[in-house]
Amino acid sequence: MQIVRYRHYPQSDLSAALERLTNMRAEMDRVFESTSSFSGSTDPLSRWNPAVNVYQDKDRFTVVVELPGLKKEEIEISLHDDTLTIAGERKREESSEQEFLTERLYGKFQRSLTLPTAVDAEKVKASYKDGLLRVELPKAEEAKPKQIEVALK
Amino acid sequence: MNILSQPKKDQAMVSNEDDRQAVYVAPSADVGSTDVGYVIRAEMPGVEKDGLEISVDRGELLILGRRKPIEVTGELIYREIRPHDFRRVYELAPSIDSTKITANIDQGILTVALPKAETVKPRKIAVQ
Secondary structure (H helix, E strand, O other): OOOOOOOOOOOOOHHHHHHHHHHHHHHHHHHHOOOOOEEOOOOOOOOOOOOEEEEEOOOEEEEEEEOOOOOHHHEEEEEEOOEEEEEEEEOOOOOOOEEEEOOOOOEEEEEEEEOOOOEOHHHOEEEEEOOEEEEEEEEOHHHOOOOOOOOOO | OOOOOOOOHHHHHHHHHHHHHOOEEOOOEEEEEEOOEEEEEEEOOOEEEEEEEEEEEOOEEEEEEEEOOOOOOOEEEEEOOOOOEEEEEEEOOOOEOHHHOEEEEEOOEEEEEEEEOHHHOOOOOOOO
């Protein structure tokens, strides 16, 4: 048998407060899900939402994300149906330095975006250079604009 | 790599002219301190080594990072990335030896090492 300490409401400890905030955030996300195709990090301790640009031409979408100072293995890219998710974590390097000034954001991040048309999941390519992640998503054949010739009779 | 050089007077004037018109963003940066000096780590995604200009003038460190344009075919349909170049000025502590400042950039993080002058480093004095 497990004994769980009874926690009366309102809970005063920080983690409980953060949990409630996270739940609120999740609720808000659900409310706005229909209007926004972008969703940010749900980690209450992270304010880090890397900036994203999306480009489109007739054959593909190109997503560019600002992720300075990460290692390739710290970036996770996944595609679920038409939703691209980029996630990862920036860890603080262990060092003997004293922090004099801290402005950079650390911790987990996650960005998801739903693409306007179907993409060919097999042909998605990604590269990382100069702190910019670039994901190329070729459109699925059926989603490409087609020119149909109509014979005049 | 030691990229530090005192800008010539006329060059400094020219770049000041440019600065007045250009729009910059200040990069987020951490500053760490050790016994031997300070280290600045600034986030400058999209900046290559060639796009950096770092100079010291009148006790101020100027960091300028010019973004390489993102080469993408197609039309921009959603934008969050600001296209502006990065610029930041730090006032240098008198203890820093400005002739020994070094810098490098890796995956969009500019690291500037600012060593303290030998005379201000803590050291042990041997008792005779």
